[in-house]
Amino acid sequence: MASNEDARAAREAKLDELHEKLTGAVESLVSGDDWRQALAFAARFRSRSFINTMLIWVQHEAAFEAGRVPEPFPTLVAGYRQWQGLGRQVMKGQPGYMIFAPVTGRFATATPADAGSWRRLGPREKPKAGEVVRSRMVGARPAYVWDASQTDGEPLPVPPAPTL
Numbered sequence: 001m002a003s004n005e006d007a008r009a010a011r012e013a014k015l016d017e018l019h020e021k022l023t024g025a026v027e028s029l030v031s032g033d034d035w036r037q038a039l040a041f042a043a044r045f046r047s048r049s050f051i052n053t054m055l056i057w058v059q060h061e062a063a064f065e066a067g068r069v070p071e072p073f074p075t076l077v078a079g080y081r082q083w084q085g086l087g088r089q090v091m092k093g094q095p096g097y098m099i100f101a102p103v104t105g106r107f108a109t110a111t112p113a114d115a116g117s118w119r120r121l122g123p124r125e126k127p128k129a130g131e132v133v134r135s136r137m138v139g140a141r142p143a144y145v146w147d148a149s150q151t152d153g154e155p156l157p158v159p160p161a162p163t164l
Contacts, residue, residue: 077097107134
């Protein structure tokens with residue numbers, strides 16, 4: 001069984017790999033047209049950060065060039081459990097697209113105006129009476145998403161088209 005240090009080192013290696021992919025993706029945006037395409041692509045995935053859309057774009061492009069996906073642009077991306085909730089299953093052998101997922105922590109204080117008074121709550125720790133609790137991002141971890149073309153199962157629902 002891997003120790004906590006081994007797991008931490010593996011996670012750090014994956015985060016470094018993700019950072020390298022992101023750096024390469026941003027370095028490839030050299031002209032105004034490149035940036036326009038990147039922003040148009042990011043607009044299709046509004047629930048994802050620009051960083052994660054860039055990572056999805058680069059990895060999907062590599063998957064398309066390798067012949068693992070049929071379309072040059074992803075249509076809908078979701079995590080493994082999200083696909084299962086939609087009645088779909090990730091196809092065997094399809095690698096996911098690694099993205100940054102936020103790690104949040106819960107913080108509590110009796111005096112929210114005092115920035116130094118916030119303390120981080122433990123995993124199952126409850127706040128004391130009268131304390132205010134807020135969550136905030138404390139780090140990032142690697143997570144995986146898959147495109148709809150990498151899944152089998154129930155047909156995806158078609159969103160209703162607006163009528164004028």
